[in-house]
Amino acid sequence: MEKSYPGGRNFVRNSFLHRGFPAVGLDTVMESLAPSTLHQYNSYYQKWWSFCIKSEKNPYSYSLNLLISFLTEEYKKGASYATLNSQYASLLLLFNIDAIDKAHLKRFLKGVSKKNPPKPKYQTTWDPTCVLGFLSSWYPLEELPTSQLTQKMVTLLALVTGHRIQTLSKIKISNIIYFEDKLEIRIPDSIKTSSCKNFQPALVIPYFREEPKLCLASVIDVYIKKTKDTRPNDTDYLVLTYKKPIHPASSQRFSNWIKLTLKSSGIDMSQFSAYSTRHAATSAAYRAGVSIEQIRKTVGWTKNSSMFNRFYNRPLGLDSTEFAKAILTLK
Incomplete structure (x- = not known):
């Protein structure tokens, strides 16, 4: 497996191929993603890639333990609930996660929101x-x-x-x-x-x-x-x-x-x-x-x-x- 991060667009394409998605339909799938979405997700994918390589795990392979470990590490580094939620959403695009695991992940994120409730960007505004x-x-x-x-x-x-x-x-x-x-x-x-x-x-x-x-x-x-x-x-x-x-x-x-x-x-x-x-x-x-x-x-x-x-x-x-x-x- 390659060690260098392939870039957000290629990472998403490769993840679909790893899951058996027909190559003939990949271009159409990629059109469903706005450039701004891929730009936002790219930073999350880079972090996921680095975490997996450091842990000697395949970035294209999913396990609940690996994903929880990744989100926990990001939380300990200071990531907010909103950031973790966005990271989770970006990774949902890469893997086939069943309903039970999704429930566990949402429970984890709910715990984060209780410990560190999301706050509005501004408490006041200007006239x-x-x-x-x-x-x-x-x-x-x-x-x-x-x-x-x-x-x-x-x-x-x-x-x-x-x-x-x-x-x-x-x-x-x-x-x-x-x-x-x-x-x-x-x-x-x-x-x-x-x-x-x-x-x-x-x-x-x-x-x-x-x-x-x-x-x-x-x-x-x-x-x-x-x-x-x-x-x-x-x-x-x-x-x-x-x-x-x-x-x-x-x-x-x-x-x-x-x-x-x-x-x-x-x-x-x-x-x-x-x-x-x-x-x-x-x-x-x-x-x-x-x-x-x-x-x-x-x-x-x-x-x-x-x-x-x-x-x-x-x-x-x-x-x-x-x-x-x-x-x-x-x-």
Whole structure:
């Protein structure tokens, strides 16, 4: 057996072959796995491979004892419940694990969750008004340099839609439908939540004419006109890099631009990431009276999803001494 890790894609392919899966269908099976999933799983597979080689075991062979030993070692190294759960999910793809062993593994993971309960990434969130106030100063739109116009657009997209950055990076000009009072942007490409059971997202962006400095629909219109002459002929993606060579912006580039804008707005980026726009936007909408049902529908959560209440609905980071000061000043 080879000692060198073959890479995530080849490891998955080889695992199917080891289980007797017909080689003729392997390419189709691999198409079922999103590149982002394989990228995430690759680090888990590398750890599993190293563990098996060190233990002088075959990485393609499963045993309950070996898998429990692996997860236990990762837990002792500091892996959280969420990480262990993801590692378990990645390994389910490699092996035929029967129902009894799955029950044992789930019991093990439940024990981990009891000892070290999963926590939301953020305990508090930030107030979008400070960011919106900052972005209001970037006006008139036609006079902004492409860099500022791009950063303003992607940050407003993240806040106004509440969607994942990956989804926003898939926006194409040909999928923008214009109405008198709004834009509707359809996302037919495969994204994290794509499945036969879920609808693909449609982003609805109104023309906010009463506040033109923050009208995202107008920002998009100006951006398309401004980049028309520099846009590569074969590029339909809305958001492009503004430094040569010009090409469609990646999710990572989106994140970098959003982080730069948030930091300039006064947000503490040592505490928050670009993805925190999703927490800030949904929490602000809820505080403003938008129903949980409408929030779920807008940002792409399913009807019965508890994601908002469990992980996204966060209070603002208030002064923790406020209560004590109020008591001490009573007369």
